[in-house]
Amino acid sequence: xxxxxxxxxxxxxxxTIAVNGIDLDIRDGEFIVLLGPSGCGKTTTLRIIAGLxxxxxxxxxxxxxxxxxxxxxxxxxSMVFQSYAIWPHMKVYDxxxxxxKIKKFPKEEIxxxxxxxxxxxxxxxxxxxxxxxxxxxxRQRVAVARAIxxxxxxxxxxxxxSNLDALLRVKMRSELKKLQRRIKVTTIYVTHDQVEAMTxxxxxxxxxxxxxxxxxxxxxxxLKPANVFVAGFVGTPQMNFFDATVEVKDDxxxxxxxxxxxxxxxxxxxxxxxxxxxxVIVGIRPExxxxxGHAPTTAxxxxxxxGTVDFVExxxxxxxxxxxxxxxxxxxxxxxxxxxxxxxxxxxxxxxSNIHVFDKESQVSLLYKKQREVQSS
Amino acid sequence: xxxxRGKLLLKYIIINIVVWSIAIIWTLPFIGVAMTSVKPFxxxxxxxxxxxxxxxxxxxxxxxxxxxxxxxxxxxxxSFIVTIPATIAPLFIAALAAYVFSRxxxxxxxxxxxxxxxxxxxxxxxxxxxxxxxxxxxxxxxxLQGLILVHTAWGLAWMTFFLKNFFDALPREIEEAARVDGAxxxxxxxxxxxxxxxxxxxxxxxxxxxxxxSDFFYALMFLVNPDNYVVTLQVASxxxxxxxxxxxxxxxxxxxxxxxxxxYALLQKYYVRGMVxxxxxx
Numbered sequence: 171x172x173x174x175x176x177x178x179x180x181x182x183x184x185x186t187i188a189v190n191g192i193d194l195d196i197r198d199g200e201f202i203v204l205l206g207p208s209g210c211g212k213t214t215t216l217r218i219i220a221g222l223x224x225x226x227x228x229x230x231x232x233x234x235x236x237x238x239x240x241x242x243x244x245x246x247x248s249m250v251f252q253s254y255a256i257w258p259h260m261k262v263y264d265x266x267x268x269x270x271k272i273k274k275f276p277k278e279e280i281x282x283x284x285x286x287x288x289x290x291x292x293x294x295x296x297x298x299x300x301x302x303x304x305x306x307x308x309r310q311r312v313a314v315a316r317a318i319x320x321x322x323x324x325x326x327x328x329x330x331x332s333n334l335d336a337l338l339r340v341k342m343r344s345e346l347k348k349l350q351r352r353i354k355v356t357t358i359y360v361t362h363d364q365v366e367a368m369t370x371x372x373x374x375x376x377x378x379x380x381x382x383x384x385x386x387x388x389x390x391x392x393l394k395p396a397n398v399f400v401a402g403f404v405g406t407p408q409m410n411f412f413d414a415t416v417e418v419k420d421d422x423x424x425x426x427x428x429x430x431x432x433x434x435x436x437x438x439x440x441x442x443x444x445x446x447x448x449x450v451i452v453g454i455r456p457e458x459x460x461x462x463g464h465a466p467t468t469a470x471x472x473x474x475x476x477g478t479v480d481f482v483e484x485x486x487x488x489x490x491x492x493x494x495x496x497x498x499x500x501x502x503x504x505x506x507x508x509x510x511x512x513x514x515x516x517x518x519x520x521x522x523s524n525i526h527v528f529d530k531e532s533q534v535s536l537l538y539k540k541q542r543e544v545q546s547s
Numbered sequence: 548x549x550x551x552r553g554k555l556l557l558k559y560i561i562i563n564i565v566v567w568s569i570a571i572i573w574t575l576p577f578i579g580v581a582m583t584s585v586k587p588f589x590x591x592x593x594x595x596x597x598x599x600x601x602x603x604x605x606x607x608x609x610x611x612x613x614x615x616x617x618x619x620x621x622x623x624x625x626s627f628i629v630t631i632p633a634t635i636a637p638l639f640i641a642a643l644a645a646y647v648f649s650r651x652x653x654x655x656x657x658x659x660x661x662x663x664x665x666x667x668x669x670x671x672x673x674x675x676x677x678x679x680x681x682x683x684x685x686x687x688x689x690x691l692q693g694l695i696l697v698h699t700a701w702g703l704a705w706m707t708f709f710l711k712n713f714f715d716a717l718p719r720e721i722e723e724a725a726r727v728d729g730a731x732x733x734x735x736x737x738x739x740x741x742x743x744x745x746x747x748x749x750x751x752x753x754x755x756x757x758x759x760x761s762d763f764f765y766a767l768m769f770l771v772n773p774d775n776y777v778v779t780l781q782v783a784s785x786x787x788x789x790x791x792x793x794x795x796x797x798x799x800x801x802x803x804x805x806x807x808x809x810x811y812a813l814l815q816k817y818y819v820r821g822m823v824x825x826x827x828x829x
Binding site: 252268 | 725739
């Protein structure tokens, strides 16, 4: 096990910049998730850590050791690929034993370790089978067993669950997480699935356009998104965004969103004072908008608006309302199953303690920006 | 509904008639050769090969095998001596070359590949005179080694092209997984890529083997001594100037073609495995 440090990593493919100056410190034994949409550079970053790609700029450090230009075999890393990449001409045993044979481990040690890994992944009875005789989930376990059998310093996983069906994915999520806790290996996990990231990661690094947008614990990422991208990417249904003009009057802040006005508590004053008269982006998650009678008793700072029901998604466990407020559609998530008529008027309350305000130009969260300013001063 | 069913039935009947007609036309010569080979010469001449009545014999096969002038036995020996190395050697070299073309970047790569394609498009007849002079100067004219060399060189181009296309289609992750696990280029090639390419290797080997085994043109050009004749030359030489023993010729032909047929049958499992088992989807 080892801590991993990425220092100013840049990777270009022709004119395309895949990774654009990434700095990231990953702690020893940590499970960190690189989360982002397709083409954001997360897999390229992982491949740079594995040694499968050389960065154009920057350094990769394992502890104090600079491994930037070392080939994969000198890094003691293991990788689980999206397609599992298990070799179809080898039996499961030989697949798992391969890295040990390459590293010239004694035969008894190979046998001992293969059996240990197989037992850990509950595939002991499959050792004598060929990969084409296995299900998707079993192949995935073989790939993980092969990755952990060498007891790597760093375990890299590139969307390993994306080829599994929904039920198996949920099961494997928890199993992988438990396994990582058990063997305590530093793990870097790439996914575009925010649920996977939220449930598995000790920390999440959200990426977009080759850059890290925010690094933090899952709850931090969700509750205190650094910018519009993170706020919109994490969370289902997506956060509601609307433009509003800031009006500061006698220590009172009003966000004028043309259809309605929101009166913010004084807590926002230090952050929004300098934005008086300017347009900002306001964000609020669907579960922080409450229809009449659904507001939790703990929610004290509420601002009421009215809308017309445009569309209803009855999910059973939740009901998703699409409310037309005039010039925008607000998505509201209500716990439980509820009936609403299309076209009916519904009053909803915005939970002001969970409102997010972003700079219109930079799209950075003003609360996050303020926190950073306070921290740096 | 009934009209639709009638239409489907008519379509089914027409397709069957067409397919069976083509199959019968295609197999007719083979049936003719097979029948001629197991019937006495006198009966073939009198009744024709299509007559099922009369006697059946293996004499033609025995005579063709141990013919004192041109025997299939000697032809087999020479053909094996030529075909086996002329299949294995270019296969090995082409596999390495194809992998390099598929995976590595080097100067003049595109130009070299174009040269390869040009060689593939060149007719054999064009190369005979320079090859004759070359083999003669090397002391390999009328030698089986010379023929091995010619077939090896001739097979390299298309085999490299064929295998490169196959390697291009192999998922890179399969190799990268081995690289992360600590394998070097040679280990990746021999332990991962080559075993995974068995369907392609088997196909290439079968085609090249059949090509070399069935070759008549180069053998006729570069072999003079009947002791060096490969099986195709031996069988062709069984045809006398004034008398043609059709039974002998047919038996010799069947024995000559039986080896590639057997090879196809033996390698078939690799093609099947290639289709269903070895290509893993994630």
